[in-house]
Amino acid sequence: MPFTSDEAFTLLESAHAHDRLAHAYLLTGPTGSGKRALANQLCGLLLGEKLVNLEHRDVHVIEPESKSRRILIEQIRELERNLNMRSLLGGHKIGVIVDADRLQPNAANAFLKTLEEPPGHSSLLLLSTLPDQLLETILSRCLEVPLRLVEARKPTPIQQKLLDALQAHARQGQSGLVDAFRLVREFQVLLSEAKESIQAEAEAALKAEEKHYKQASDAGKWLEDREDYYKALIESRYVAARHSLLETLEQWWADALRQQAAQAAADHASAPLDQPAFAADTATLADRYSTNALLRKSAALETLREHLANPGVQEQLALECAFLRAFGE
Numbered sequence: 001m002p003f004t005s006d007e008a009f010t011l012l013e014s015a016h017a018h019d020r021l022a023h024a025y026l027l028t029g030p031t032g033s034g035k036r037a038l039a040n041q042l043c044g045l046l047l048g049e050k051l052v053n054l055e056h057r058d059v060h061v062i063e064p065e066s067k068s069r070r071i072l073i074e075q076i077r078e079l080e081r082n083l084n085m086r087s088l089l090g091g092h093k094i095g096v097i098v099d100a101d102r103l104q105p106n107a108a109n110a111f112l113k114t115l116e117e118p119p120g121h122s123s124l125l126l127l128s129t130l131p132d133q134l135l136e137t138i139l140s141r142c143l144e145v146p147l148r149l150v151e152a153r154k155p156t157p158i159q160q161k162l163l164d165a166l167q168a169h170a171r172q173g174q175s176g177l178v179d180a181f182r183l184v185r186e187f188q189v190l191l192s193e194a195k196e197s198i199q200a201e202a203e204a205a206l207k208a209e210e211k212h213y214k215q216a217s218d219a220g221k222w223l224e225d226r227e228d229y230y231k232a233l234i235e236s237r238y239v240a241a242r243h244s245l246l247e248t249l250e251q252w253w254a255d256a257l258r259q260q261a262a263q264a265a266a267d268h269a270s271a272p273l274d275q276p277a278f279a280a281d282t283a284t285l286a287d288r289y290s291t292n293a294l295l296r297k298s299a300a301l302e303t304l305r306e307h308l309a310n311p312g313v314q315e316q317l318a319l320e321c322a323f324l325r326a327f328g329e
Contacts, residue, residue, distance in 0.1 A: 002148035005034030009041050012145070016045055022143040024115055024124040026100070028131045029147030030247070035127045038147065039096055046092045046123055054096055057088040063098035069232045071097065073107040076114075083119045093122040100126040101133035102236070108135050115141040130243055132309045155275075158190050158241070159248050163278060166252050169327065170281045174288075180328035184319055187245065194241040195234075202230040202237075246305055251275055252282065253298045253326070260286035260294065300325035 003011070008027075015021050025042070027035040036054070043059050044051040054061050060082045062075045079095050087093050095114075097103070103111065115138065118124065126142060128134060155163060165186045169175060206226060251274035258273060259282055273279055285294070304322035307313045 002029065002033075002146040004150050005038040005041075005147055008038055008145050008147060009045075012042055013045060021046075021123070023118045023122070024126070024142045026126045026128065026131060026134075026139065026142035026144045027147065028128050028144055030149060030153070031129055032153070033147035033149050035129075035147060036098070038145070039125045039127060042125065043094050043096070046094060048091070056094075058092060059094045059096060061096045061098060064102045069102060069229070069236055071099070071103045071107050073104060073110050076103075076107045076110045080110075080114050083114065083122045087121065091121070093119070094125065095122065096125045096127070098127050100128045100138075101130040103134070108138060112137055112141070130239065132305050133239075155248070156244065158194055159244060161190055162187065162245055162248050163252075163275060166249075167278055167281050170285055175327065175329060177324065177328045180323050180326075181320070183327050184323035187319065187323070188316065190245060191238075191242060194245075195238050198234050198237045198241065202234050206230050242308070246301065246308075248275075249326070250298065250301050250305075252278075253285075253294055253301065255279070255282040256285040256289070257291070257294050257298065259283045260291060263287075297326045 012021065012025075027038055029035055040051050040054050043054060043056065047056060047058060049056075051059070060079055062071060062079055064071055065075070079097075083093050083095050085093075097111075112135075115124065124142075126134075126138075131139065131144070165183060169179060169183050172179065209226060210223065255273045255275055255278070259279070263283075263286060273282070275282070289297075300322050304318055304326075307318045307322075308315065
């Protein structure tokens with residue numbers, strides 16, 4: 001169950017008071033859920049003083065810095081060196097990895113050794129919006145603290161389009177394979193629109209930089225580096241956009257399950273929904289399907305997320321298979 005950052009800190013504070021803190025935590029949640037603020041609070045708790053933006057001589061923060069917007073093995077090795085050294089102030093040492101899902105494969109594998117054999121008097125905090133992109137071996141060695149937003153976010157324009165498509169699909173009554181294929185095509189169109197928008201923004205930013213630096217003596221090498229940077233930026237932003245749409249799909253069936261549970265408890269008004277504006281539609285789905293059917297549909301989307309985390313999987317095929325299971329009868 002996701003927590004607000006305040007709720008999570010209260011639980012961690014209690015664990016610390018009873019000397020039950022884990023050595024490695026994975027703080028997950030959507031943008032704006034307070035992952036970095038919670039990491040800052042936890043570091044302050046471990047070090048016994050109030051921190052500002054993770055700034056402390058014994059807090060070692062790494063995040064994507066290279067032109068590929070990945071966390072490199074050199075950064076992990078530097079973190080390991082810092083954690084293996086004696087604390088500069090004679091106390092605890094803390095390693096914080098921001099956007100841990102951006103670890104390069106060799107960096108992730110190197111980091112496993114630190115997770116398995118953490119240096120004495122040290123803690124590790126990993127922050128991620130996309131935890132499904134992390135190695136399973138890393139996930140299994142961290143205690144996850146899932147965070148949620150305090151207030152429901154207004155859907156982005158692309159999320160709103162998807163919600164409208166889901167609403168139309170729900171209102172047409174019983175659906176079949178043709179309807180599921182129609183819905184997956186709409187989903188793919190939204191992904192294409194997102195990628196085109198991201199590419200246009202990146203190309204505009206690159207052109208603006210070119211105007212500024214085109215007279216430089218090493219302009220050729222600079223341009224090559226910046227093109228690599230923006231190529232990686234486009235890919236990472238596309239993955240984030242796809243993640244937000246997958247999250248919307250998962251919320252759709254989760255709301256149906258919540259409404260079904262509330263109906264069974266004769267307390268419909270108490271159901272907290274991710275998409276309250278579409279409560280009537282997800283209530284209809286709660287009436288239409290059994291609990292097992294709703295769970296199978298939700299599981300299909302969870303499997304889709306796992307498949308898309310594999311670089312070798314064909315996106316279109318994975319989407320079609322998942323939509324058939326989630327939205328075909």
